[in-house]
Amino acid sequence: MTSIDITNLTKEYGGRRAARAVDGLTFRVEPGRVTGFLGPNGAGKSTTMRLVLGLDRPTSGTATIGGRPYATLDEPLRTVGALLDAQAAHPARTGRDHLRFLAASNGLPARRVDEVLEETGLTSAARRRIRGYSLGMRQRLGIAAALLGDPEVLMLDEPANGLDPEGIVWIRELLRRLAGEGRAVLVSSHLMNETATFADHLVVLGRGRLLADVPMREFIDAHSHPRVRVRTGDPIRLRATLLARGWTVGETADRDGRWTVEGASAEEIGAVTAREGIPVFELADERASLEQAYLALTSDAAEFTALTPQEV
Amino acid sequence: MSALSPAAVLHSEWIKIRSIRSSFGSLLAVVVAALGIALAVFPAIGQPEAETGEMDPLFWIYYPVNFVQIAAISFGATAASSEFLNGALRNSLMAVPRRNLLYGAKAVVVGSAALVMGVVAGFVMFFTANAFLGKYAIGIGDPGALRSCFGAGLYLALITLFSMGLTFLLRSAVAVLSILVPFILIVSFVIGGVSEGAATWLPDRAGQQILFQEPLGTLGAWTGLGVTALWTAAALLAGWWATRRRDA
Known part of the structure; x- marks a missing residue:
């Protein structure tokens, strides 16, 4: 070896x-x-x-x-x-x-x-x-x-x-x-x-x-923020409920009608929507990609991003 | 053959030369030019020129050397410069990271190949010219004849290695060819005409004394070749120094 x-x-x-x-x-x-x-x-x-x-x-x-x-x-x-x-x-x-x-x-x-x-x-x-x-x-x-x-x-x-x-x-x-x-x-x-x-x-x-x-899995976890995607039958109530509880919800849904909730886990959102009786069709944690984790790392060092020499 | 033995690296260097048309072609051109130029020159002006008696009779036979050495120079230059095209040296150094071994093996293969082809060219020039010289012909047993045939090979091998060393130093065959070819065709000729003293010590002039029946000036046949050998050693050392030190 x-x-x-x-x-x-x-x-x-x-x-x-x-x-x-x-x-x-x-x-x-x-x-x-x-x-x-x-x-x-x-x-x-x-x-x-x-x-x-x-x-x-x-x-x-x-x-x-x-x-x-x-x-x-x-x-x-x-x-x-x-x-x-x-x-x-x-x-x-x-x-x-x-x-x-x-x-x-x-x-x-x-x-x-x-x-x-x-x-x-x-x-x-x-x-x-x-x-x-x-x-x-x-x-x-x-x-x-x-x-x-x-x-x-x-x-x-x-x-x-x-x-x-x-x-x-x-x-x-x-x-x-x-x-x-x-x-x-x-x-x-x-x-x-x-x-x-x-x-x-x-x-x-x-x-x-x-x-x-670091191991790749650890790297992604360390540099990604929890985020959930949710598709619902009642977007207006969903947004209002989640915003009232202090989560950040995207302004609009994506093309397939999914809303993004930043800083939340699927467990948390699932519990809230169940309690409130909001119909949920789809609910999933979104793992950051390696690309997102990498960009998070490099933008953490903002000075570094700005000064990176360009290869010729 | 075990890994990185000198024999293995020599074999590898020979494959490198064989597999690039410009290198291998220049090597073959040493003999082809010897024959071609001799056939172009001697049937026409071989005897009239010999008749004037202005030129050393043996040196006249080696008139084609003026052109043959350009093939030798370009063989040395392309064998070395193939390592600098697109950073090919990196591949060579990954396989053979011992730079002294790599450089030494290349010098041995290039020098040996040039010597073999050079000696063949020497005999080819000698016998081709003599076939057309009639009463001015020189026998292979005559004074200086055999010495000059082998000497032509040694001279061409030294010029080849001189060119290889310079190419490793300058990392460009074009640079070396555009220095050496005009130098040998023009500068050496002109200086030779103006002052015989200094020109005697130039790498081409000195070594070519081996081709004379009666060498000119202060240098003898073998000391002249020795002077060329010193030029070659200097060029090879400069090339080695550059290869050793530089980042590839």
């Missing part, structure tokens, strides 16, 4: 007016679960991944895999599979040659190349030049490269980028399976609803700093 350990990691770019892309970051990516890596553009997600892989040098702090810096691993591709930038493959090579040189460098058998091509659905395109690949095919090739060494740790930067709906379902199932096999899986994304479908745990960055490192 191998994990990624990041300790006090800091990376500054530029000389005197140094900007901190990553600022004193500490967290661990545990095996056996998918860790969603969230944060706005420029929050330091990609920089963190590059530092883990030894592509950039940290200003201070360490990033290790199973206790060792990436550059000292004996079998890098068998230990970590990473997808950083699907555009980074040389366009003049065929997909197969791209995987062949990677496999050869780590002494992986050529059979693995055909296996990962098959697994990512690229077999028929393998002998074509990468220049002619669609964004989704390049993404699949990047994932194929990450899987090449059957690694214990996977680190994928926006893996669903450019994939079609079937591809998105495929990557979701792949990530779940890899974590289920006991691997440590770190997946960055800025698509919250997508991340919610595969992540068990979340690490959230803002301006290079750690904002949260």
Whole structure:
């Protein structure tokens, strides 16, 4: 069981007016679960991944895999599979040659190349030049490269980028399976609803700093406000009754005739409407989505939202 | 082969060169240009030029080197620059995070490939030219002949690695080609005409002494090649220094 350990990691770019892309970051990516890596553009997600892989040098702090810096691993591709930038493959090579040189460098058998091509659905395109690949095919090739060494740790930067709906379902199932096999899986994304479908745990960055490192369920609960949706036969009485008891009720119903009550639970509203004899057709707690929880977290730090640097 | 053994990384570097048309094409062009230029030049002006006696008879045979070395330069440059297109170096470093091993293996593969093709080109130029030189032909057993055939290979390999080192430093084949090609075709030629003294020490001029029957100036055949080797070592060191230090 191998994990990624990041300790006090800091990376500054530029000389005197140094900007901190990553600022004193500490967290661990545990095996056996998918860790969603969230944060706005420029929050330091990609920089963190590059530092883990030894592509950039940290200003201070360490990033290790199973206790060792990436550059000292004996079998890098068998230990970590990473997808950083699907555009980074040389366009003049065929997909197969791209995987062949990677496999050869780590002494992986050529059979693995055909296996990962098959697994990512690229077999028929393998002998074509990468220049002619669609964004989704390049993404699949990047994932194929990450899987090449059957690694214990996977680190994928926006893996669903450019994939079609079937591809998105495929990557979701792949990530779940890899974590289920006991691997440590770190997946960055800025698509919250997508991340919610595969992540068990979340690490959230803002301006290079750690904002949260919690199980996804806990994160959503902590950053969402209770809210109830109710459909009734007597909206006028419902509103009047609830407002009189101090709840906030939306001005209008939604398209399907549901009213939103903020700060309430279904139990509370159910009890009140029963007591008052208001007919209720539908009553449900509304769980916040990951997106809402994430936006709640980031707007809590209003200063942070305003100052988030835009990625260029 | 175990993971990250030098043999595995050398194999990987060879696949990289084979799988990119511009790199592999430039490598093949070393021999193709040697044959093509020799066939274009010697049947027509091989003997008349030799007759003037102005040029070292052996060096005249290697006239195609002026063009062949451009293929060598572009082989060195494209083999290196393929790592900088779209950040491809990141893929290479993920597979081989030991930068010294990666850089060393590339230099060995590029240098060896250029040496083999360079020696073949050397013999091709020698025998092709001689086939058309009539009474001015030089035998392979004549003084300096064998030395020059192998020397041409060594010179082309050194020029290739010089170009590779510079490309790692500047991270662009276009930059390196637009410096080296005009330099070799024009600057070196012009300076050579003006002052023989300083020009002797230029990377191309010095190394080409190995192609003369009687080397010009102060440098001998092998010391001249040694001077080129020093230029190459400097370029390779600069490229290595840049690769070691920079964020990929």
